[in-house]
Amino acid sequence: MSTENETESETTRITRKGQVTIPKDLRAEFGLEEGDEVRWEKAEDGIRVRKATQSSGRGMLVDNDVSEEKREEMAEEMEAEIRKKRREEWQP
Known part of the structure; x- marks a missing residue:
């Protein structure tokens, strides 16, 4: 994992199976834990990943x-x- 700017963005690689790792600091900040679901959304500027909650x-x-x-x-x-x-x- 490389870091462009520790507070703004981080990069990870996509595996052969299409899997990605959400960086630890972002998982902690947004309360993501094993078993949680995330939503992948198309956006004009790329892809957004959001926590999928049913709150x-x-x-x-x-x-x-x-x-x-x-x-x-x-x-x-x-x-x-x-x-x-x-x-x-x-x-x-």
């Missing part, structure tokens, strides 16, 4: 009197459990 329904099944802080805590716990299950499914 629009977050908190829909929680009572209205639950605080926003508690909702976030519950959502994070659920996301962690989903990632754990995905990892278990991928284990040979």
